[in-house]
Amino acid sequence: MKKKLIIVALILTLAFSMFACAKKEDPKPEESQEANEEAGEEEAGEEEAGEEAGEEANADAAKIAVVTDVGQLMDKGFNQGTYEGAEAYANAHGITMKYYQPAGGADATDNDRIDAMKQAIENGAEIIVTPGFLQAAAIEAVATENPDVKFIFVDGWAMGFDNVTAIVYKEQESGYLAGYAAVKEGYTKLGFTGGGGGGNPAVNRFGYGFAQGASAAAKELGTDVELKYSFKYGDTFSASTELQTQIAGWYADGTEVVFSCGGSMFQSVLSAAAEYEDAKIIGVDVDQSGESSKVITSAVKGLSASVEQVLGQFYDGKWDAELANVAQNLGAAENATGLPEDTWSMENFTLEQYKELLGKIANGEVTPDAEYPADPATLSLDNVTVIYE
Secondary structure (H helix, E strand, C coil): CHHHHHHHHHHHHHHHHHHHHHHHHCCCHHHHHHHHHHHHHHHHHHHHHHHHHHHHHCCCCCCEEEECCCCCCCCCCHHHHHHHHHHHHHHHHCCCEEEECCCCHHHCCHHHHHHHHHHHHHCCCCEEEEECHHHHHHHHHHHHHCCCCEEEEECCCCCCCCCEEEEEECHHHHHHHHHHHHHHHCCCEEEEEECHHHCCHHHHHHHHHHHHHHHHHHHHHCCCEEEEEECCCCCCCCCCHHHHHHHHHHHHCCCCEEEEECCCHHHHHHHHHCCCCCCEEEEEECCCHHHCCCEEEEEEECHHHHHHHHHHHHHCCCHHHHHCCCEEEECHHHCCEECCCCCCCCCCCCHHHHHHHHHHHHCCCCCCCCCCCCCHHHCCECCEEEEEC
8 A cells, every 4th residue: 555655645746746747838928929939030030131132133223324435435535524423413412323345345236235125124214314326216216115204315307206315516616626626736637537427417527526626626727738638447436456457557648647436447547546656636525535635636525424414304203394305406605516625736826826726716706617528539619638548
């Protein structure tokens, strides 16, 4: 009997011990709350990590887009000037911006440009800056499909769409000033090499203006000028060994200064000039004097300033009233054409003389002709012999 009682007591003791252990493992109310908070923090951390991953995945999101023309972005010319204007506005106003370079490079097609524009829209672009007349077909296709997205057609024209605005420059004014300055400085053997194969209106205006300015200065000085004029090897605005060889031949034949009018073509002209101690260059679109001491001046356009201006009009809510289906034609009167003043290096033609002539162009006293001849071989100007190649 005693044995049975001992066994029962042992069983009860063991059961009580197990129950007590089980009770000790249950967390206290405050411990349970801490555990729940920790779990919540873990979930919040996971959500935050997910948001960060989403931001990373959408790192290309940008409200302002620049879809470049042929050539490289930092081409020391048209693409660069346009991009810098958009970048300056975006940085000053805290707006996201991204550039898109169409596939194909110098051989980019309309479809390549369309793809780049569509990618920009997928990444959140609300306004797209498109430099260069080659963008026309792509703008038409994409603007039609996306009426809520705005387009700035730089160097373009009014296209009949309310979501497209154009900036046009009076390149003949900058070209005129460059040609006039070169002859006044004492150069009488000039060259002009243009991009676009003779089919780019802006380049053609630059070239014709250059010839007119040279003619006006030569007439005033009572001297004669030789002008070699060519669109050869400039179809794509890109540097090439063929262009370098051509321009080197010009310098070897006595040409003193060449107006390089076509984006990356500048690199070929610079390489050719490097072979001749006295060879000089005139740049285009932006101040290219920083590229070489051989650059005596540049026929510039207010690319950066005008892009900033139009972006400002858009973000100020003035699109419908001032920009929709409009082409703004900007020139000296709007500080959009001219020669760079901050890096002036010419001696015979002074900065003061330049400012006087610029003022006459701005007020209409001097008006370079924008209507260039369809056939450059027919160029006929006083005191200028044009050699068309």
